Amino acid sequence: MSVEADSFYHEGSRRLQRQLGTEALATHIAERYVTAHLMDEHIGWVRGADAVYLATVDPAGRPECSYKGGLPGFLRVPDSRTLEIPSYDGNGMYRTLGNAMAAPGVGLLFLFPELPAKLRVNGDGEVLTDADSLAAHPGAEAVLRVRIREVFENCPRYLHDRAAGTHSAHCPRPDYRPPEPAWKQKPEYEGLLPTVGRQPR
Template identity: 45%
Template sequence: MSSIYNWGSRQLQDQFDSQRIADRLEQRTVHATFTDEDRAFIERSPMFFLATADAEGHPDCSYKGGMPGFVRVLNANTLAFPDYDGNGMFKSLGNLLVNPHIGMLFIDFEHPGRMRINGTATEHNDDPLLSEYPGAQLIVRVQAEQIFPNCPRYIHTMQIIKYSVYTPRLGYTPPEPEWKQMEEFRDALPDPRNSNTQSFSSGTD
């Protein structure tokens, strides 16, 4: 029985006669432990796309960026990434508190290639990795369940001109984003003195 295809996938595979190749791709490419090549691809990536859903299944997709290496493979089936200061909406991380299922899409635009990771996530504000990520508020750990590459055929080749000046890094203090200085938002910004510093971890590793 397939671990990645639901009845909807099967219905369309039957319609377009693609079940054989779909099954072969699952057999040959889908795995649950990171290879050395997987680790290298992930840890050189300066960004990824993050898919989450709330408790009712309503989806959300966001972009996460950092310096290369900001996503780390910790062991055979666990990776971690930091949550940096954002707009305070906590759409993605809020979803993960009520529904830990996560999808991650890594794309190399300079040398077209992509990797998908599906799994479950936990959040930690007392994670020992926090000390290694300046500017991080939380650490998200992901237990990978499905790791697989995707065909790069439709990836447009692009080049990174420069990394964002707002990207946290060791020995560097990023500037405040311009929108946080706008009058209509300035008085609503979080007061660091009111932050709840009580330790927590969502779920279990």
């Protein structure tokens, strides 16, 4: 189940793509790599994750991002188009869950310390407090069930190696030419990459 590029990008994104010469590249990525469900590999990643970054918006459209953590396995994936995030005891503000109740669109970012990967999931959230939902998540006060709309990986080149204490070699800095990421050298991107600011092969 793939998504249509014109529904994935709004006019603000398209305007910048045209200005910076990436419209064809962005269309290719959306049509080939953005899906409406989690792939089997992604399901394994999410089920083994110990954290997720969760973005919501309030009724006025103001964004907020929160960190949700737990032991590996705390996130449930009932099926490839649904995932569940437990909400544990906290400070009682319920800004994230309150936002999801008022404006259900949510965005998730997964980082995996053992994997050079970033996974983004967009969907619509539903806040659950019934006994059956809570029983599936020990210690939860509420559960955010996300109906998935879009799933895609991001280029991991700017991820730092926290274990080694080193920063990504791809980060720009004075008097330094970062290496070109391997994905840009694949034949499928020939003719799609912008030439402005791109390093020669």
